Amino acid sequence: MEITSRPRLLWTAGLGLLVARLILQIFMPSRLDSDYARKSKFELVAVDCFNSNLRATGVDIILVHGLGSDPDTTWQKLAKNVSPNHTDPASQGKQYINWVSDFLCEDLPPDVRRHARVFFYNYDSYWKNDAIEERRSRLGHELFEEVTSMEVKTPERSIIFVGHSYGGLVIKEALLKAQHLHSRRLVNILPQTKAIIFLGTPHVGSASTSLSVKAAQVFHAFGLAALPSIVEAITYASVELQDLHRQFEAISGHVRIVNFHEKRETLGFWGLWSDIAVKEQSVTLDRPNAEIIGLYTDHSGLNKFAERDSNYKIIRNKLIELMDAIIASARIAASVYSVPQETDKFYIERRNLSDRLEEKLNKPLNRSDQVAHAVAISGLEGAGKTQLALRYVERHKLHYDPILWIDARSQETIRSSFQRCARDLKLLTETNSAMPNLAALRDDPAVLVVLSWLQSRNQLHDEWLVILDNAGDLSSGIRDVIPSGVRGSIILTSRDIECAEVLPPGSQRLQVGIMEPSDAISLLLRHLNLNATEVSEDIHDLALSICENLQHLALAVHLAGARIRSSCAEDVNPESDNYSNTYLDPRRCLERYLQHQAKHRNELLQDSTATLTSMLRLASTHMHQGQWKEAEDLFVQVIEPFKRVLGADHPGTLNVRNTLASMYMHQGRWKEAEEHLVPAVDARKRLLGLEHPDTLTSMHNLASTYMHQARWKEAEAIFVQVIEPSKRVLGADHPDTLNSMNTLASTYMHQGRWKEAEEHLIPVVDARKRLLGLEHLNTLTSMHNLASTYMHQARWKEAEAIFVQVIEPSKRVLGAEHPDTLASMSNLASTYMRQHRWKEAEELLVQVVEPSKRVLGTEHPDTLNSMNNLVLTFSYQGRWKEAEVLFLQLKEARKRVLDLNPDTPASVGNI
Template structure:
């Protein structure tokens, strides 16, 4: 019984409380349906950023990059967007992949997107090791030449830690030996491909590549900096303009990010604004940066890129935005709490709606924005749609306002459009500056709560149908994990995020990560909610399922028994959530070899389901699947095959052939038939 963990209490009854399969044979844990044959993709460049038309070629650095990456199998550390496009121009048959490496969640998301772009068979199977899948393809002749860019690798720990599979009761893992290895080992060193790393930390670069393969990208020289200013502001008309541009570049310490922010501000002010005026403003603002730097406690000073000039240019632009368009400043404040990459537009729209609702209710900023609903039970893929004119006008107003805010933030080089235009990212230093400004102004908790409120309403449950959206929101849930709020209502929203993210991590087979989030959710809910509150028992049930997944059967059983007693008392013996708990407890019995106890509960569950839900309800079919496997384990092979065949026929009609549960039943039935000869 490959305990696939029951999350039905949070959404729809049983929810695969267990897929009957061997602990030591994960074959029965969420099989993906057979994938249709697909036309292989042709090599292309997969980078979420457009080519920078204002790129200034710094000859020494560019030449070093070309030399360092010329040899097959090489790894190079540098900043690389333009290099990727140049490589694509010179070698159209070469794959170019951009992998976000700021944290584990973004890293895995990039690998899944890579597999999707290449159309790798098996990529849609959640139990497939996506890193092994990509690694095997990169090593094979099918891949051809390739370049992988690991961007923003400033913390290498998640790449070096050994990945472990699911544990059984004895502590052994159900995964194959290929799973028990660090993520870094999946990046091959082979003749057909190269890896290029961008990092601000030399110590990390030295851990990954040879010293001669490190290309240091520091400040610009005077000529390159003036060229960048000219590209951003237009041709410099005379020697005086060139001299002023040089003075501006010097004041900004020749740092590209600071120059881009400053020229964005100048360009946005119009024809009457000059570099001279900006220089004067820069000098006046110099004394205002101290508080921001002091708040950070030295972290900004340690980052070679975080010079005073970046703080100054950010502060000048932000002060202007705050006065001229407060809603754009609000948006930047909100985005500073997200993972800095892959910020979805849906989440930003939710922030606008939340802010507007707060204003409509005549509540002060940062007031009570929390109105809990029951979306956790019914899922929350889409908000309710009443098709009213008011709703249509409201949605239009949200979109229009958001577009104008985004345009201003992009104009000032605070955020960047990514991929298909439905997500955004911001520079780490812009995000850091924004959060420290909020802290200095005493607004940190307000925006933390707003972020958590909006994220809790957008992150979906871990149902199979939501996996794609879960993948997008997981990095932001992980960002929220370290931002535990103080307010009670906000804390409950935070627990919802931990619950749903933990559920999804469970479905992805990441038990240790799921455990941390599930336990955080349970601690908050058991402390703040009444004994009979269903969300309290949902959190307990999730933790028990994580324990089952990790092979901690005694701890799992203790929690499952407690949840079952609560539900019998508060909901009654035939309520779907009570039946879920019975099914999950039966799964725990099965995993410990207590087949008769499991059978007794499963027979009771299936009879309740048939009466309460109907013979073809998905939850009834789950209980049929589980009882069939228990009978097979007891040696009742023919009874098991007959019941599983009924389950498969009904699942095919109700769920479709492509659903993982349908494929689970089909695979089991085929295996049993083979065993019988």
């Protein structure tokens, strides 16, 4: 009986297994079956409603599905009430909504949509039946290769990745691969990636993985060729995922991260299991700028929406926000604003003129397709044409890219302006150095390359604006430099009322007459800090008389106001108690000016050089007395008239620029100083040559501004150019030459190039010792720097020898508690510590710590460093109690500074 029942049992078990396998095959059909094969290709697939052929700058959105997803349906959801045009003929009457193609296409604002391309990335991640052997790293590599191949054609576009669940991990692998292989590719998609939206990505794994692994093992046992390993790789808190997370964090600091997570449980295995598939703690990235947003849906609903519900709107709005920010940032970073001047601070806007200019620049040219818009502004010299154009330009900086300003007074200024524009546009030009200005204007290389570039702009690019200012002789070739292009607008200013004739047919005209009396009075009185609507009648009448004598011409009134302000100030000693009250008697200033106006009326009407010189003299007085604001106001007022009167490259104009830059440097306003030094350096190189002392001074100052902005490479490049000519022109021992060598050494030090720094500092130290003596501040600074380079090369004895020489003179010259003296003492102590001379180190550090607390503060980094070193010296001498007391003080100070940062107790192991 037992013998016959056993085969029956075996037969029953085998039949049960066969039935189970058949059931599993029904619910998990093979992908090799043509009825269930994927229709979508495993590659990047463009979303039809977006223009995938865009080649200009913009944003690419790449959506990456999760593990085991069907690329045909992963972004779709069954809809309840959808119009018939959404019905898929292959879906047996069921109606599906793909939220990307059906909703997002319509919902993106036009200004965002025209810059956008959207792609699905499909890959083979099926693991339940007939799965192929895959690893996450290989999937990431394939994504990297696909995106890189596409972005080679559009390297200026930004990328936003959207990864659902496991797809987020694939994105991280792809970016790690981009970092590893960036030197071998034409483009690097890592810096192009500006944002990632993770939809339920298990950064540290999923607690539900164990069930999926068991299921895969069961499927495999039934012969379904499942792949448990790919599921097992996302086990919660796995070492592999932690390593991936750390590596990704190290390279993605520039990427904006948004993490979405589900708030509802997911039903699985035919309703036999439910849980939060990826919990909030697993989607959370440990970084301060990562956003975490919960959605009221389960895990599978994070990437499927059949209607514009609140969950969809949250994701859509976040995408729009990211795209807006990326497009705006890219536009600002890449835009070219080649306008070398600003609206004068005393400019009185004539609202009716501004409105008319705005209106005319919005009218298309009906009789020409040469450009989109063009306006010719004409009027008397000094009527305010340039300021009107400048005000328009400044108000529309974000509307146009590029904006190019051409000084059209002469062929020379036109050539120079086009050269500047070519540089700003980063266009290479060929120049004939032997006969640079003998070619016809139309054949000038800079003119040709800029005009050609503008003409090539099309509807995929932003609108551009060119201003041709102060066109005097219309027969001098101005027609040859009028740009053309479908995206272009032109403003031309000229005294010639017929200047519109040089523009394309149908161009608009705008006549600028003299100022209204009320505007002229406002301009004049603004120089005296007076509001024209609030002054007494007698002051108003005095101002009116002055303006009438000047024909209400804007520039003449402006210069008259500057002269009145200057002459009032000259009567009072800047150091006297009455100086601050100079402007309290405007009647006296206006009356006296009116008495003498006849004698300089003509020169004012011709851009008076004398007035500008007087203002410049007063500005210099203010500067030497440290009255920075008063000096700046005058310098800013004179610099534009100087350019017009003398020319932008005249030595007088360049001196004003250089002096204004020096004033900004004294105030630590390095960027503003740079903006004046760059054109001064270019002009002096061109006009005076590299070996002229003025050129070398300007270059040194420009390099110094770069240094103070931590732009070490740019500073280094200039100092390298300066040093050898300085030696030849000024001499190897000249203070300016030594300053340049010393500062170049500083740039090397900031880059950790200690040997090169040492090579420049040794001759500086020797020369300064010989010329200035050991107790001169410059000598001590150079010696301290040289000793520091030895320290960073572990040459402790050499460093020690110099610090020993420096400390006593520093105490005498600077004082025992000066920060530089304390720094030298602390560094000498460090050299002793490196040589295990603990007692000597301790003696110095005891002298340093308390003064550092008083002078720098307990929480200053130098104070904390000295305290830490003293703790170490106590510890290495076995003086644990003293080390403990000081360490506790150090620990509290660091907590306050670093706000309980985990790195705070890093020195615990040193005790």
